[in-house]
Amino acid sequence: MGGEVVIEVSDLYKSFGDNHVLKNFNLRLYEGENLVVLGKSGSGKSVLIKCIINLIRPDKGQIVVLGQDISLLDQDELDHLRADVGFLFQSNALYDSMTVRQNLLFPLRRHWTRKRRDEYAEQAVMEALEDVGLAHTLHMMPSELSGGMKKRVALARTLILRPKVILYDEPTTGLDPITSREISELIVKVQHKYQTASIIISHDLSCIRHTANRVVMLLEGRCYAEGTYENLTRSDDPKIRTFFE
Numbered sequence: 001m002g003g004e005v006v007i008e009v010s011d012l013y014k015s016f017g018d019n020h021v022l023k024n025f026n027l028r029l030y031e032g033e034n035l036v037v038l039g040k041s042g043s044g045k046s047v048l049i050k051c052i053i054n055l056i057r058p059d060k061g062q063i064v065v066l067g068q069d070i071s072l073l074d075q076d077e078l079d080h081l082r083a084d085v086g087f088l089f090q091s092n093a094l095y096d097s098m099t100v101r102q103n104l105l106f107p108l109r110r111h112w113t114r115k116r117r118d119e120y121a122e123q124a125v126m127e128a129l130e131d132v133g134l135a136h137t138l139h140m141m142p143s144e145l146s147g148g149m150k151k152r153v154a155l156a157r158t159l160i161l162r163p164k165v166i167l168y169d170e171p172t173t174g175l176d177p178i179t180s181r182e183i184s185e186l187i188v189k190v191q192h193k194y195q196t197a198s199i200i201i202s203h204d205l206s207c208i209r210h211t212a213n214r215v216v217m218l219l220e221g222r223c224y225a226e227g228t229y230e231n232l233t234r235s236d237d238p239k240i241r242t243f244f245e
């Protein structure tokens with residue numbers, strides 16, 4: 001795969017006591033691609049994503065995001081980088097006491113100037129909601145939304161900052177097949193419309209097949225296998241096969 005590297009994870013180690021979650025994990029995310037990280041529950045997928053956004057500090061290893069080694073950044077520089085790296089939590093993490101509109105305005109408070117907000121914020125909220133097909137929910141509360149709609153609002157809140165990279169932690173888990181399919185289609189739409197690069201954590205085969213340009217398999221703390229979805233499904237390695245049966 002060619003193109004510029006937007007995230008490079010090298011020789012990453014992370015343990016919690018005796019639980020050695022990541023052991024010499026390596027990964028590269030290239031410009032414009034959707035990379036799925038596949039691994040069973042508890043294998044360290046969320047830990048990996050949290051290391052990338054600096055919520056968890058690794059024990060060892062290097063993480064370079066958009067050309068910057070994140071361990072060397074101060075708080076201001078990290079804040080700045082966060083605007084370029086959107087993150088969809090496994091739980092949607094919407095603010096329950098705020099309307100959809102207020103939820104979307106929230107990230108702009110930190111990342112946009114007052115002047116820019118006064119001029120463009122409302123328009124940006126509408127555009128982001130239209131991107132996810134939910135313009136009509138502007139004044140609704142999160143409690144009035146279905147699980148799939150919450151996911152889409154959470155995605156809109158990420159999109160409003162026009163990130164270069166989006167990290168999705170199990171975007172379709174807990175959703176019915178039709179809603180899952182809609183979310184997968186949205187992920188691909190966003191990739192094409194905004195030329196974002198994404199890491200998608202998932203074990204939903206239909207989501208993986210639909211969204212992945214490339215799949216990395218996380219097993220025993222390492223990148224065990226890597227390839228296209230089709231390549232991996234054709235593998236006769238039993239450790240790989242178990243994911244596809």
Ligand SMILES: Nc1ncnc2c1ncn2[C@@H]1O[C@H](COP(=O)(O)OP(=O)(O)OP(=O)(O)O)[C@@H](O)[C@H]1O
Pocket residue numbers: 016019021039040041042043044045046047048
């Ligand atoms: N803050 C923490 N403190 C202690 N242990 C943790 C912490 N965060 C994660 N772990 C442990 O690290 C391991 C990997 O957790 P992680 O949440 O990354 O799994 P996962 O691959 O995302 O699983 P799932 O598919 O269920 O979301 C688990 O054994 C978990 O208990």
Ligand SMILES: [Mg+2]
Pocket residue numbers: 045046047090169
């Ligand atoms: Mg997880």
